[in-house]
Amino acid sequence: MAQQVLAQEVLLGDEAVALGAIHAGITAAYAYPGTPATEILEYILRYKDLHGKPHASWCANEKTALEGALGVSFAGRRALVAMKHVGLNVAADPFINSAIVSIHGGVVLAVADDPGMHSSQNEQDTRYFVDFARVMCLEPANQQEAYHMTMEAFDISERFDIPVVVRMVTRLAHSRAVVETGEGRPENPISKVPVPSSWILLPSNARRQWRALLDRQGSMLEYSENSPHNVLTLAKGRSRLGVITTGIARNYYMEALEDLAEKPSHLHIGAYPLPVKKIRALVDASDRVLILEEGYPYLERTLRGIMPLPVEILGKVDRHVPVDGELNPDIVRKALGLESREGITVAGLTLPGRPPQLCQGCPHGDAYGAIKKALAGFTDKIVTSDIGCYTLGALPPYSAIESCVCMGASVGMAKGAAEAGFYPVVAVIGDSTFLHSGVTPLMDAVSANANMTLIILDNETVAMTGTQPTVLPSSRLQTLILGLGLDPDHFHIIDAHPKKAEENTQIIRREIEHKGLSVIVAVRTCLEEARKKKKEGKVQG
Amino acid sequence: MKFDIVLAGVGGQGVLSLSSIIASGAMKEGLFVKQSEVHGMAQRGGAVLANLRLSDKPIASDLIPKGSAAMILSMEPLESLRYLSFLRPDGALITSTTPVVNIPDYPNLEELLAKIRNVPGSILVDSDHIAKVAGSARAANMVMVGAASHLLPVKVDTMEHYIEGTFKKKGEQVVAVNLKAFRAGREVFTKERHA
Numbered sequence: 238m239a240q241q242v243l244a245q246e247v248l249l250g251d252e253a254v255a256l257g258a259i260h261a262g263i264t265a266a267y268a269y270p271g272t273p274a275t276e277i278l279e280y281i282l283r284y285k286d287l288h289g290k291p292h293a294s295w296c297a298n299e300k301t302a303l304e305g306a307l308g309v310s311f312a313g314r315r316a317l318v319a320m321k322h323v324g325l326n327v328a329a330d331p332f333i334n335s336a337i338v339s340i341h342g343g344v345v346l347a348v349a350d351d352p353g354m355h356s357s358q359n360e361q362d363t364r365y366f367v368d369f370a371r372v373m374c375l376e377p378a379n380q381q382e383a384y385h386m387t388m389e390a391f392d393i394s395e396r397f398d399i400p401v402v403v404r405m406v407t408r409l410a411h412s413r414a415v416v417e418t419g420e421g422r423p424e425n426p427i428s429k430v431p432v433p434s435s436w437i438l439l440p441s442n443a444r445r446q447w448r449a450l451l452d453r454q455g456s457m458l459e460y461s462e463n464s465p466h467n468v469l470t471l472a473k474g475r476s477r478l479g480v481i482t483t484g485i486a487r488n489y490y491m492e493a494l495e496d497l498a499e500k501p502s503h504l505h506i507g508a509y510p511l512p513v514k515k516i517r518a519l520v521d522a523s524d525r526v527l528i529l530e531e532g533y534p535y536l537e538r539t540l541r542g543i544m545p546l547p548v549e550i551l552g553k554v555d556r557h558v559p560v561d562g563e564l565n566p567d568i569v570r571k572a573l574g575l576e577s578r579e580g581i582t583v584a585g586l587t588l589p590g591r592p593p594q595l596c597q598g599c600p601h602g603d604a605y606g607a608i609k610k611a612l613a614g615f616t617d618k619i620v621t622s623d624i625g626c627y628t629l630g631a632l633p634p635y636s637a638i639e640s641c642v643c644m645g646a647s648v649g650m651a652k653g654a655a656e657a658g659f660y661p662v663v664a665v666i667g668d669s670t671f672l673h674s675g676v677t678p679l680m681d682a683v684s685a686n687a688n689m690t691l692i693i694l695d696n697e698t699v700a701m702t703g704t705q706p707t708v709l710p711s712s713r714l715q716t717l718i719l720g721l722g723l724d725p726d727h728f729h730i731i732d733a734h735p736k737k738a739e740e741n742t743q744i745i746r747r748e749i750e751h752k753g754l755s756v757i758v759a760v761r762t763c764l765e766e767a768r769k770k771k772k773e774g775k776v777q778g
Numbered sequence: 779m780k781f782d783i784v785l786a787g788v789g790g791q792g793v794l795s796l797s798s799i800i801a802s803g804a805m806k807e808g809l810f811v812k813q814s815e816v817h818g819m820a821q822r823g824g825a826v827l828a829n830l831r832l833s834d835k836p837i838a839s840d841l842i843p844k845g846s847a848a849m850i851l852s853m854e855p856l857e858s859l860r861y862l863s864f865l866r867p868d869g870a871l872i873t874s875t876t877p878v879v880n881i882p883d884y885p886n887l888e889e890l891l892a893k894i895r896n897v898p899g900s901i902l903v904d905s906d907h908i909a910k911v912a913g914s915a916r917a918a919n920m921v922m923v924g925a926a927s928h929l930l931p932v933k934v935d936t937m938e939h940y941i942e943g944t945f946k947k948k949g950e951q952v953v954a955v956n957l958k959a960f961r962a963g964r965e966v967f968t969k970e971r972h973a
Contacts, residue, residue, distance in 0.1 A: 247805070249815075272818030356818035412814040412840035413798075415805065491838035566843035578845030580863040581871075581897060588860055589883040591788065593824035597880075626822060702818065 240385075240419035248416045250409035253380040254319070254347045255280035257387030260421035261343070264314035265292040267302035269673060270702035271321030272356035273410035274349035278319050279705070291424075295699075297708045298644070298673040299324035303331045306344050311436065313428035314342040315391050322350040322361050327644065327674070329366070332400065336370040337446045339398040339435035342425050343391035349405040352532050353563035356407075356701075358624070358641065360561065362532035367402050367509060371450055373457055374402040374509040375466065376484040380414045382507065386466070388422075393460070397453055406531050408563065409485050458510050466507030469515045471522050476502040479523025479548075480573075481516065483507070483536055486529035489569035496575050501527075511536060520548055527572060528552035531564050594629055600733040600761035601627045604694050605637040607738055607759075608663065611745035618661050619654045623647040623675070625667035626701045626763075627694050638665055645674025652678065652687040660688060661749045668695040668714065668758075669707045676717070682754050683721045690748045690755045694733070696763035704766045711760060718756050727755040734761060780835075781931045782842040784861045785828040787853030788878040796853065796919040797828045803932040803940045804832045814840040823880055825857055832931055851926050853905070853919065854878050855890055862897070871897050872925050872967070874905040874918065901925060901970045908962045913951075917959035924963020928971075934964075 248256060255277045258266060268278035281293040296302040299320040306316035318328070325332060325348050335344065348366075351357040367374040373393055375386040383405065390401040434442050461467060478501040482490050487505050494500065504519040506512065520526055520540075526548055528537040534553040541550060551557040551572070558564070558572050567577045595602050605627075612618045622628060622638035623646060630637045640650060648671075651664035666675050671693050682689065695714065699705040709717070719725055727748060731741045741759070748755035762770075783800065787793035794815050801811045814829040829842045844863050850871045852858030858873035865871065873894060877887055894900050903925045909918040920941065927937055941960055945953045 247801075247811075276817070355816070408814060408840050411817050412812060413801070414812045414837075415810075485840070488839040489841075492843060565841050566839050570843065578843065580845040580847070580865040581867065581869070583859070583862060583893060583897060586859060586862075586893065588856060589881055589885065591823075591825040591857070591881055593789065593822040594880065596823060629822065701822070 242417040242419055244418050245415050246418055247413055248380055248384070249276055249411060249413050250377070250380050250383045250405060251276035251349070251411070252280040253383035253416050254387045254403060254405065255284070256416070256418060257384040258317040258345065258347070258391070259284055259291065260418065261388040261391040262315055262422040262424045263291045263317050263391075264342070264424050265305065265309045266317040266319070267294060267296050267305045268319040269296055269298050269302055269324060270699045270705045271324050272702055273351055273407040274319045274321045274324070274347065274405070275702045275705070276410070277317075277347050279703075281317070295705055295708055299328040300331060303328040303335070303346065307331060307335055310340050310342040310344045311430050312342065313430075314425045315344075316342065317345050317347060319347045320349070321357065322348055322363050323357060323359065323643065324348070325363060325366055332366065333370050334438060335400045336372045336450060337438055337443055339430070339432070339446065340394055340400055341398075341428075341430045343394035344400040345387060345390040345394060345403060346400060347387065347403045347405060349407065349410045350532055351407050353407065358643070360532070362535055363402060363404050364509065364532065364535045367404075370400070371454060372399040372401060373397065373461070374404050376404045376507050376509070377409060378485050378487045378505075378507060379409065380412070380416045382466070383409065384416050384418060386507070397457055399450070399453075404484065406485055406563070454510070458513065461508045461510050462512045462514050464508035464512070467512040467515055468505045469518055470503045471518070472500055472502045476523045477525065479503070479519045479526045481506065481519060481526060481528050481536065483530040486531050486564055486569065489564055489566045490529055490573075492566045493570045493573050493575055496570075497573060506536065511539060516540065523548060525549040525551060527557070529558065529564065529569060529572065534560070592632060594632065595626060595635075596764050598764060599626070600696055600759070600763070601630060601694055602635065603735050603738065603761070604692070604733045604759045605630045605635045607733075607741040607745055608665065608692060609635075609637055610738075610742040611749060612661065612663065615661055618663065619651070619659055621647040621650040621654070621662070621664045623666040623670045625670050627665065627667055630665075644670055645678055648675045648682060648691060649678035651689040651691065652682045652685065655687045655689045656685070662689040663749065664689060664691045666691070666693055667700070668693055668697065668711055669699040672708050679718070679756070680721055683723050686753045688752055688754070690745065690757065692745070693756065693758045695758050695760045696766065697760070698763045698766040700763045700765060704763060704769055714758055723754060723756055727751055727753065730758045730760060732761060733759040779833060779931055781832040781849075782847045783830040783832070783849045783851055784842060784847045784864050785830060785851050786857040786861055787826050788857060788880070789823050789826050791826070791853040791878065792919045793826045793828055793853055796851065796922060797830045799919070799923050799940070799944075800926070800930060800932070801830055803930070803937045806936050806940060807932055809834060809931065810837050812837045812840050825860060827861065849926060849929060851922060853922065855887070855894060856884065858894060869899060870929055871900040872922065873900070873902060874922060875902050876904070876906040876918075901967055903963065903966050903970070905963070908966060909959050912959040912962050913955035914959070917956050920956045920959040921963035921966070924960035925967040927960070927964055928967050
């Protein structure tokens with residue numbers, strides 16, 4: 238990209254994506270907080286505070302965030318949506334269908350995968366979703382690429398009329414380096430979608446649109462074959478080993494390269510769809526091919542297929558490389574046949590682990606105390622829970638919850654367990670998770686008057702990801718919940734303070750004993766949030 | 779020149795700010811820098827690890843390979859031992875001696891410190907006490923930067939200028955406390971090395 242370097246900035250991978258989007262002339266950016274993608278929108282929000290634009294806001298969830306972006310596109314302008322990998326599951330409906338419409342203003346999804354599950358419940362690989370939607374993906378290997386590729390992704394989006402994914406992974410998202418940045422491009426002018434039927438996915442239109450998307454696959458592949466992000470470096474003569482890297486796996490390969498006596502032929506892939514000709518050229522020049530990719534063996538499984546292979550392939554499928562977890566320099570050294578350097582060892586040294594835990598004095602701790610006491614007399618119970626800091630209540634000393642599946646699942650699961658005939662059933666969910674995906678299952682529970690007690694732990698913030706504001710203030714929860722038609726006699730707001738422990742226990746106990754649906758909102762501000770507010774107050778005062 | 783540092787501590791101790799102070803100093807001297815951090819769930823009172831890589835050539839990997847770190851710099855004694863497999867045989871282990879006891883099975887502190895002393899190249903720094911003497915308990919990470927500064931590929935002047943620049947807007951008093959903490963950290967290193 239012929240962009241003049243104007244500045245050097247130290248940026249997290251996430252921040253490089255954010256600045257790339259800003260310099261691509263986005264009009265709006267939307268997200269729901271989720272590690273490791275949170276810092277993308279946080280950067281854009283700070284930028285907006287300083288410069289007045291682009292529009293940037295947290296949304297109820299990833300689906301609503303992407304739908305907002307589609308509206309921006311419909312109006313002819315560019316929008317970024319940021320999310321963690323599992324957020325794309327929530328946004329899958331608009332994502333898959335936005336590939337069928339003719340994207341107008343550029344739409345880019347920055348999706349951050351979390352191989353190794355540092356802060357997630359699975360390590361799904363977003364590249365499969367890209368393939369599923371039949372669209373394109375750029376996968377940066379470093380912060381500089383994250384900046385440039387995000388800009389390029391918008392151009393691709395408008396060139397092929399598709400949403401484009403920038404696939405990040407935790408290690409890049411949360412690593413800082415100097416990024417050379419240039420001048421930004423202006424926003425698109427407002428211009429409505431020229432052919433409205435291209436966005437009205439009635440079957441007759443959808444069939445035409447789908448065929449058009451399939452017809453564009455060839456030109457997308459051609460783009461990818463010629464992309465400078467897919468770099469083929471053939472060694473002189475035939476290679477005993479050829480290496481294909483994708484994304485940040487290249488960094489670990491480069492780190493080991495200086496120790497390799499014989500330099501392999503190498504293909505790096507940073508742009509998808511997979512560049513077929515370049516892959517074939519690498520395979521043709523090698524006796525064996527080692528595949529290094531962060532995440533699932535997406536490329537490897539494609540190459541292996543089900544027909545006999547012309548060369549031996551080494552990778553995750555044959556367990557030459559660990560099939561789960563994230564890559565690191567040592568795994569890659571070993572995969573290349575290099576000795577791992579071992580550091581210092583101290584004989585007989587066993588260290589106790591230090592897992593994450595609720596902060597000292599966290600209101601969730603008090604809420605769990607009350608819930609456990611309220612349930613004390615029952616021989617058995619089910620306590621479903623959800624995703625947030627309060628999931629740490631699964632660990633000792635609390636051991637208070639029994640499930641964590643996906644955003645909002647606590648509510649629907651409790652309804653199901655109650656309808657299976659189990660009693661007592663309690664669901665525990667945070668305020669932000671409730672707003673994200675808990676309202677719709679509560680609608681089901683109200684409709685069925687399910688025999689369960691929902692406890693919303695309201696700490697007035699999105700705590701786990703760094704105290705982002707919730708999409709609606711806590712004061713609106715009451716109106717929202719009663720508006721669904723819950724019996725007001727079985728709705729309570731309690732103060733999750735240790736001083737109120739006895740009173741709270743009694744209320745929870747009474748509602749568990751009620752044969753039907755109850756909702757209790759346990760309110761107390763997160764300690765981190767309170768600290769932040771105090772600090773901001775000081776700065777403003 | 780390559781200088782890899784493993785930074786360790788417990789969520790909330792300021793491991794990331796410790797890392798960024800050194801990174802900023804290194805960049806002032808034109809070095810390439812990569813700083814890998816831990817965000818999210820682990821930050822809630824759990825073990826926190828950062829990888830800081832300094833080099834005069836571009837750096838590929840964000841993560842430090844095993845047996846390659848020139849230094850482990852830890853804000854907490856137990857955490858200082860967690861990443862020994864990354865330390866080069868001639869590397870240095872510099873750790874604060876102030877424990878964060880938030881787990882039920884925290885080892886006996888004296889035995890723990892004795893184990894650290896047995897690691898070749900280890901330097902123990904009573905950073906909290908030294909920071910308080912310098913004028914603020916919050917300057918503990920500056921004491922650790924000072925203790926590390928003898929070995930860092932960054933000039934002392936550069937580090938001191940950076941500290942001055944960073945704290946200038948908070949007033950002369952804050953600058954003075956942080957410089958004092960940095961210099962006190964330097965002295966501890968010299969004393970411990972010869973002990």
